[in-house]
Amino acid sequence: MANKRVDEATGTQTVGHEWDGIEELDTPMPRWWVWTFYATIVFAIGYCIAYPAWPMISQGTEGVLGWTSRGALADELEAQEARRAEAVSGLAAMPLEQVQGDEQLMSAALAGGRAAFKVNCVQCHGSGAAGSKGYPNLNDDEWLWGGDLTAIQTTLLDGIRQPGNDDTRFSIMPSFGRDGILTGEQVSQVVDHVMSLSGLGPANPAGAQLFENNCAICHGPDGKGMREFGAPDLTDAIWLYGSSRDEITYTVHNARNGVMPAWGERLDPVTIKMLAIYVHSLGGGEDFTQEVAPEADDAPANEDDERT
Amino acid sequence: MPRRMRTMNEHSTIEAAGPRVPPPEKLFEKRKFVHPKRIDGPFRRFKWLVMLVTLAIYYGTPWIRWDRGPYAPDQAVLVDLANRRFYMFGIEIWPHEFYFVAGLLIMAGIGLFLVTSAVGRAWCGYTCPQTVWTDLFQHVDRFVDGDRNARIRLDAAPWGPKKIAKRAFKWTIYLIIGFWTGGAWIMYFADAPTLTHDFWTGQAAPVAYGTVAVLTFTTVLLGGFAREQVCIYMCPWPRIQAAMMDEKTLTVTYKDWRGEPRGSLKKAKKKPDAFGDCIDCNQCVSVCPTGIDIREGPQIGCITCALCIDACDRVMAEVGRPRGLIDYATLEDCEHEKAGGEPRPVWKTILHPRTVIYFLVWGGIGLGLLFALGTRNHTDLTIAQDRNPPFMLMRDGSVRNSYTLKLRNMESRPREMEISIEGLPGAVMWSEEMSHHSAARSITRAVPADAIETMRAYVVAPRHTQGQDFTFILRSLDEQGETDSGEARFDAPEGQGRHEAR
Numbered sequence: 001m002a003n004k005r006v007d008e009a010t011g012t013q014t015v016g017h018e019w020d021g022i023e024e025l026d027t028p029m030p031r032w033w034v035w036t037f038y039a040t041i042v043f044a045i046g047y048c049i050a051y052p053a054w055p056m057i058s059q060g061t062e063g064v065l066g067w068t069s070r071g072a073l074a075d076e077l078e079a080q081e082a083r084r085a086e087a088v089s090g091l092a093a094m095p096l097e098q099v100q101g102d103e104q105l106m107s108a109a110l111a112g113g114r115a116a117f118k119v120n121c122v123q124c125h126g127s128g129a130a131g132s133k134g135y136p137n138l139n140d141d142e143w144l145w146g147g148d149l150t151a152i153q154t155t156l157l158d159g160i161r162q163p164g165n166d167d168t169r170f171s172i173m174p175s176f177g178r179d180g181i182l183t184g185e186q187v188s189q190v191v192d193h194v195m196s197l198s199g200l201g202p203a204n205p206a207g208a209q210l211f212e213n214n215c216a217i218c219h220g221p222d223g224k225g226m227r228e229f230g231a232p233d234l235t236d237a238i239w240l241y242g243s244s245r246d247e248i249t250y251t252v253h254n255a256r257n258g259v260m261p262a263w264g265e266r267l268d269p270v271t272i273k274m275l276a277i278y279v280h281s282l283g284g285g286e287d288f289t290q291e292v293a294p295e296a297d298d299a300p301a302n303e304d305d306e307r308t
Numbered sequence: 309m310p311r312r313m314r315t316m317n318e319h320s321t322i323e324a325a326g327p328r329v330p331p332p333e334k335l336f337e338k339r340k341f342v343h344p345k346r347i348d349g350p351f352r353r354f355k356w357l358v359m360l361v362t363l364a365i366y367y368g369t370p371w372i373r374w375d376r377g378p379y380a381p382d383q384a385v386l387v388d389l390a391n392r393r394f395y396m397f398g399i400e401i402w403p404h405e406f407y408f409v410a411g412l413l414i415m416a417g418i419g420l421f422l423v424t425s426a427v428g429r430a431w432c433g434y435t436c437p438q439t440v441w442t443d444l445f446q447h448v449d450r451f452v453d454g455d456r457n458a459r460i461r462l463d464a465a466p467w468g469p470k471k472i473a474k475r476a477f478k479w480t481i482y483l484i485i486g487f488w489t490g491g492a493w494i495m496y497f498a499d500a501p502t503l504t505h506d507f508w509t510g511q512a513a514p515v516a517y518g519t520v521a522v523l524t525f526t527t528v529l530l531g532g533f534a535r536e537q538v539c540i541y542m543c544p545w546p547r548i549q550a551a552m553m554d555e556k557t558l559t560v561t562y563k564d565w566r567g568e569p570r571g572s573l574k575k576a577k578k579k580p581d582a583f584g585d586c587i588d589c590n591q592c593v594s595v596c597p598t599g600i601d602i603r604e605g606p607q608i609g610c611i612t613c614a615l616c617i618d619a620c621d622r623v624m625a626e627v628g629r630p631r632g633l634i635d636y637a638t639l640e641d642c643e644h645e646k647a648g649g650e651p652r653p654v655w656k657t658i659l660h661p662r663t664v665i666y667f668l669v670w671g672g673i674g675l676g677l678l679f680a681l682g683t684r685n686h687t688d689l690t691i692a693q694d695r696n697p698p699f700m701l702m703r704d705g706s707v708r709n710s711y712t713l714k715l716r717n718m719e720s721r722p723r724e725m726e727i728s729i730e731g732l733p734g735a736v737m738w739s740e741e742m743s744h745h746s747a748a749r750s751i752t753r754a755v756p757a758d759a760i761e762t763m764r765a766y767v768v769a770p771r772h773t774q775g776q777d778f779t780f781i782l783r784s785l786d787e788q789g790e791t792d793s794g795e796a797r798f799d800a801p802e803g804q805g806r807h808e809a810r
Contacts, residue, residue, distance in 0.1 A: 028334055028335060028336055028337035029335065029336050029337065030336070030337055030339060030537060030541060031336045031337060031338050031339060032339060032534075032537065033336075033541065034336050126696070126697075127696055128694070128695075128696025128697045129697075130696065130697030130700075137697070137700065139697065139700045139708075139710075140700050140701065140702055140703070140708070141702050141703050142702075142703050233703065236703035236704065236705075237701055237702070237703060237704065237705035237771075238701060238702075238703055281740060283700065283708060283710060283740075283766050284700075284702075287743065
């Protein structure tokens with residue numbers, strides 16, 4: 001029980017509790033303190049009226065100021081949009097090839113491209129753009145359809161084997177085994193030859209002959225690939241579907257025809273541009289002067305801008 | 309011994325603790341405004357000096373110029389939040405060097421311990437902003453309304469034209485002081501002349517106006533109205549100091565063994581031997597800025613400003629008794645003198661093991677900071693390896709890793725810097741803005757003055773390279789030739805060279 005007493009030295013009553021000999025005086029609070037306390041209560045009431053506060057059956061009270069967190073988000077997005085407006089209009093006006101010369105637009109494009117990539121592209125290409133089996137790694141220097149800025153932009157705009165898009169990148173690898181073009185043994189011989197191209201196995205003259213008759217039209221006589229058909233270079237170290245004998249046999253037997261959506265139908269031209277610049281910047285982007293493949297990359301940038 | 313917390317407004321006159329204790333008279337207490345009387349004396353003059361110096365430092369520091377060349381601001385003390393730099397005369401602190409500021413704060417903390425253990429609550433009595441500004445506002449009171457008695461009369465007087473005019477005048481001065489205080493504060497965060505111009509032409513940032521408004525309000529509220537209530541009810545520092553003080557700590561003490569029992573001059577004349585030196589003139593109470601009675605002993609409301617010493621000494625001189633009835637003394641010395649001992653010199657009371665230890669720690673940290681400041685590198689390299697993907701197989705079988713490098717140039721002039729690879733045989737690198745055809749073992753970059761240059765470095769090592777550690781070395785290409793280096797990891801596919809597909 002509380003043992004209240006009056007402290008001799010101060011003449012003040014104690015609150016009646018004791019902790020190891022330490023007692024507390026019941027000193028009166030200053031009056032301003034209690035007024036401050038009342039003020040906070042008044043503030044709380046005002047706050048509850050002004051802002052959403054009380055939970056009701058179906059939804060909470062709305063508050064007379066009409067503030068909502070959703071509305072605040074919309075305002076912030078709008079403000080962000082306004083801040084980006086200058087970069088967006090600048091990018092829309094500038095031809096793709098020249099963006100790299102403008103430091104500010106370039107950094108805006110890289111940032112925008114990185115963000116758009118995270119939303120639209122990571123599902124297949126991975127968040128680091130490292131790809132996976134069947135989905136190309138965008139960091140390396142191997143490009144099926146071309147790796148300069150306009151080639152990347154064209155791929156983005158029209159996609160790869162996108163049904164219903166006349167401009168889409170298109171080619172069909174025949175299913176040599178499944179469709180009976182080559183017998184099982186012939187397929188095996190071709191696989192031998194393909195593996196020998198990059199030093200994965202010994203040469204096979206019969207396979208080489210078959211390769212020349214059936215494959216060279218797209219992959220080239222020495223297997224270096226052709227970008228106008230999206231035919232991969234078979235002599236390098238990069239294998240989109242794997243370099244094991246089983247995987248290559250599967251490829252020759254059934255064919256591989258990867259697809260990519262035509263993003264020009266979904267994204268605005270500036271976003272496409274930013275994505276092209278971002279993907280180009282990942283480390284494997286090619287210069288315009290280097291290996292130009294004019295057949296594939298003849299779509300000028302401003303023409304693309306008009307397409308939505 | 310039970311710890312007692314004393315307050316100075318004791319109305320409870322209950323004498324003895326009986327079995328039945330009446331309920332407290334009231335739960336809340338009306339504020340009794342303190343009207344300290346004007347006093348002059350050595351401590352008051354010292355307080356004037358401290359006030360002058362501290363206010364001059366506060367208002368004047370942002371206007372001191374300090375030439376740092378064309379690439380850095382010329383304000384001696386500047387907290388540049390936008391660019392995340394802290395300038396203090398010849399020292400420039402970057403965010404990653406914030407430990408210097410932390411060190412300064414630790415020094416300030418230990419410095420307060422040191423001061424407390426040596427001279428008690430000197431901080432409270434002389435230099436605390438609450439004390440300095442309260443003092444300033446009390447001088448305004450004195451200037452407008454007159455001294456203690458006039459102010460008490462005016463307070464009690466009904467509202468009339470004269471009182472309204474005086475109050476309006478006084479509160480206007482309060483506002484001006486508050487505004488000036490807030491205005492000086494923002495000058496620490498931007499170039500003072502420019503900000504002053506922008507402020508008066510309406511071009512300053514909204515946060516500047518907001519800060520000035522808030523600080524004007526708090527200055528007027530805390531210095532003009534709350535005053536000693538802050539020390540007694542709000543501030544944690546008196547409590548902390550109470551725990552740090554001991555019997556060797558210098559504090560303002562009423563020597564009750566000399567003063568008691570109190571008696572007026574008249575009574576003392578009648579019975580010369582029955583009374584002590586205290587003539588109960590109450591001067592010590594009326595000059596006290598926190599309104600306490602020092603004769604009740606050391607208490608939380610006492611900020612040890614020593615004005616009561618001035619008041620008492622003056623009275624003692626008038627009545628022809630020795631000074632120092634109220635004086636700076638340690639509790640130990642008080643006991644010593646009470647027992648008839650000679651008063652000890654002040655330096656002896658200040659110099660005891662605790663103060664020496666505090667001083668050594670304080671000075672040690674200070675010297676350590678100075679040493680670190682003097683020998684710090686103005687070049688810094690930070691390496692972050694791209695983890696997604698960690699490595700990249702190229703067409704020719706070579707392996708590429710990517711790194712984000714941050715080259716810090718902490719000099720206020722642009723510098724050429726060279727970044728190079730040590731280890732990792734056969735590897736070359738290029739950065740994003742150059743062609744990979746010009747890849748080399750080292751790259752030269754121009755790093756702007758007082759800035760961080762972020763670059764992506766693509767490092768390519770030949771086929772069959774195994775995962776290994778290597779070193780990036782950053783070197784400034786100037787007469788200083790400062791270097792910094794960092795270990796980095798080069799990742800490669802396992803069993804690389806056997807043509808395993810990823």
